[in-house]
Amino acid sequence: MFVIKKRKFIKNKKGNRKINRFxxxxxxxxxxxxxxxxxxxVILVNPKGTTKSDKHERIVKEKGFDRHTASAYLIALKGFEKLNEYK
Incomplete structure (x- = not known):
């Protein structure tokens, strides 16, 4: 939970300041x-790999979601999988 801001520096000075202040x-x-x-x-899920996967493309085509909604859908599915692991 506490490893949130991984990218510390970019080439832009203003961008670095905004990242550090946020x-x-x-x-x-x-x-x-x-x-x-x-x-x-509360279930914290790592969203890594949700946008660039085969599942993502399949959900976009089948359900007609845009890519952001499809990613949110996959993150929710990951949360439900974690919930089922605990039961």
Whole structure:
């Protein structure tokens, strides 16, 4: 959960400043705490490999989703798989 900003430096000075100032970890922690307060189960899933996969292309063609919706769908499926592992 705490390995969020992996790319530390890019060639642009303004981009580096924006990356360093953005409080992504705090936003994620706040969202997790808020979800627990509201009674939701939180499952953190690594989204790596969802956009460039065969499943992604198949879902885009079959369901008619755009690529972002298809990626969100695959991430949700990964979460359900993790949930089934715990049961």
């Amino acid at each position: 409080a992504k970890k705090q936003i994620l922690i706040h969202g997790v705490i808020k979800a627990f307060k509201l009674g939701f189960n």
